[in-house]
Amino acid sequence: MTSSDPLRDPARCKELLAQIEESVKGSTLRFMEVCGTHTVALFRSGVHSLLPKSVVHLTGPGCPVCVTHESEVAAYLELAGKEGVIIATFGDLMRVPGPGGASLKKAHAEGARVEVVYSPFDALAIARDNPGDKVVFLGIGFETTTPTVAATVRIARQEGLKNFLVMPFHKLVPPALDALLSDPDMAVEGFMLPGHVSAIIGMEPYRPLAERYRIPAVVAGFEPVDLLQAILLMAEMKRQGKPKVINNYKRVVADEGNPKARAIVAEVYKPVDALWRGIGTIPLSGLGFTDAYRAYDAFEVLGVELKASKPLPGCRCGEVLKGIMRPDECPLFGKACTPAQPVGPCMVSTEGSCAAYFKYQIDLNSDR
Amino acid sequence: MSDKILLDQGSGGLASHRLVADVFFKHLGNPILNRMDDAALLNASGPLAVSTDSFTVDPIFFPGGDIGALAVHGTVNDVAMLGARPLYLTCGFIIEEGFAVADLERIVASMGQAARKAKVRIVAGDTKVVPRGTADKIFINTTGIGQVLANPAPSGHRAKPGDAVIISGTLGDHGLTVLSHRQGLSFEAPVQSDCASLNHLTLKLIEALPKVHVLRDPTRGGLATSLNEIAQQSSVGIVLDEPAIPVSDVVRAGCDILGLDPLYLANEGKLICVLPQKYAQQALTIMRRDPLGRQARVIGSVVADRPGKVVLRTGMGGHRMLGMLEGEQLPRIC
DSSP: OOOOSGGGOHHHHHHHHHHHHHHHTTOOEEEEEOOHHHHHHHHHTTHHHHSOTTEEEEEOSOOHHHHBOHHHHHHHHHHTTOTTEEEEEOGGGGGOOOGGGOOHHHHHHTTOEEEEOSSHHHHHHHHHHOTTSEEEEEEOOOTTTHHHHHHHHHHHHHHTOOSEEEEEOOBOHHHHHHHHHHOTTOOOOEEEEOHHHHHHHOSGGGHHHHHTTOOOEEEOOSSHHHHHHHHHHHHHHHHHTOOOEEEOOTTTOOTTOOHHHHHHHHHHEEEEEEEETTTEEEEEEEEEEOGGGGGGBHHHHHTOOOOOOOOOTTOOHHHHHTTSSOGGGSTTBTTTBOSSSOSSGGGTSTTOHHHHHHHHOSOTTSOO | OOSBOOGGGGSSSHHHHHHIIIIIIHHHOOHHHHTOOSSOOOOOOSOEEEEEEEEOOSSSEETTEEHHHHHHHHHHHHHHTTTEEEEEEEEEEEEETTOBHHHHHHHHHHHHHHHHHHTOEEEEEEEEEEOTTSSSSEEEEEEEEEEEOSSSOOOTTOOOTTEEEEEOSOSSHHHHHHHHTSTTOOOOOSOOOOOOOOHHHHHHHHHHOTTOOEEEOOOTTHHHHHHHHHHHHHTOEEEEEGGGSOOOHHHHHHHHHHTOOGGGSOOSSOOEEEEEGGGHHHHHHHHHHSGGGTTOEEEEEEESSSTTOEEEEOTTSOEEEOOOOSSSOOOOOO
16 A cells, blocks of 8 residues: 555645645534545545544545435336346445345345446346346436446447336535535535546536535545545635635546546436435435436336335434534444344445545544 | 266265365375375474465456465465464365366366465365255365474564564555455456465564564555554554555556545455564564565554554645545445
8 A cells, every 4th residue: 555646645635734724714514415435535535633623624525325215226126026026236235224124135135136247238137138127227226326337238239139127316515515505404505526527517506515505615536635635625715705616626527527438327217306315305416317228218118116215223324424414423323223134225335425424534533 | 987976076985086186186196185084293392373264266367376376375374474384275165067177187287386386284174065056166175284383473463662564575466366356356466465474474474573563465455444443452552654565556546536545445365564663674684685575665554642543644734534444345436
């Protein structure tokens, strides 16, 4: 683990930390990251343990597993174990608890055909190898993941493959930011914007953050220097009262994003209202199939519906996702809810805010 | 002989005998095994170390090794970590009907080679063939017996505040190799398993340094899990210096892509050595002279604070916990 990389340079980090301290003097700031990879990077690099106490960095709805709604979980669990159905999923979903303590891991142990894949292309291969079965890929994830799923669906159509289906649980980041900022309970003063998502969608969708909500926002990379620079930029904008949306990850994120990837998504999917765990329905924050691709919609082909479902009893994941509550402030945290016995999804995914807190935080009783 | 393993060959009858002679004795034979009595007659005195392990790795062949070599190295290493000289191994095979005889021979030959290199003898064995579909290709169990030379024997309970924590080389190589060659994963990193028997290296260490407190090979669960076990067994804290932990660039890049942490990936040819700080340099010198310890480094120290916990000091000077994983590592989504 060399630190010859200037983006991990300890001296540069020290300098940035001193500048942050100087900038926030006398004020308390609450920032939020909305990307699971940032959540993990902030802990793994040790940034959390080094920030001044007056800077609180909250974890927003950035983990795709965590925001997947309980009704969506119930819907795919209903399919698991059905005759002639193979569920293909990213590994993170295996342990997500559903109604009555069900999960894909348990369904698998009981004989359901569930395959963990690393890419939707692997799911397509399973469909080719099992022509007599329906292979249902669980399409969860944000704008980063969606283009690959859309491309896979397009290939399935080109090949005339009829047994590859997708449950479109995709979510869009900008409508979620909008919903968070419209929530009167929210008290976030700056957004660390996701690096990978922004590489697809570009800077334009973030414009309302500064213009309408007057909130500083910075697109950030994932190295320690990236993270600290973003925090410093937010603190400085806050101090000067000049909120802007800054792209501080230009080595990866082009201002116009990736139009080619967006075009593939637009061919296969169209924006639809979507359910977010703990938040509820956010208008036009998800993706459904366009008419031309309806034959790949697992909901339609297999006659599955999203049913109203009760939130998990006692689970406060919703408040954690909105940054209203720190993971360790949840009464279940570390007691009834642990990675061994997760009550809510935030404790399951490696990028879940509660799981990250549980895993990395040194003193759970400290102020951060 | 058919080119596929048949149920007959696990029956104990003539077909079994032919398989034993043509494959097992050919590669593993030695005077003790060849007697073919119901049990092996061994001579040993003094304290013994015994360890058993079952091997079910998928894929069974991977860059740097195969299930046969692994079955020898894995058990040899477990015995060696007690400060013992591994002497004998037993092996039990469960083979799926229809398994290619050529593959079996390749695996057994590889076991023979690994055993000769480790200077251990395979003294007892058993073969069962099960109907197709009731086992995945081949499973191997090995049990190892060794003579304990260190007194007191190194143990996970003996780490003391002030000790240095040394690792013999880069981490995650075996785990990433196996994961990236598993069926259905369209990612193949140019990595190779580190699987190797460490008993010659451990012997040099305990002969020169009777003060070695802990030896442990960080297999399943990786460095992070092994150190947590040691911290808990010894009721001490362990502080690691992240920049000092050796991970190859290929493993690091592969882990970044798959969302895995190399500190939780299995190793099959690495050891953790915990001993008083003043002997650390000497231990490093011994390790670095051995081909299996060229990249040995001091990666941290044992402290009295936070008993049972492992804390990582990051490159930029921050701290975070390095806990145990709940289950297997799940690749992340984005």
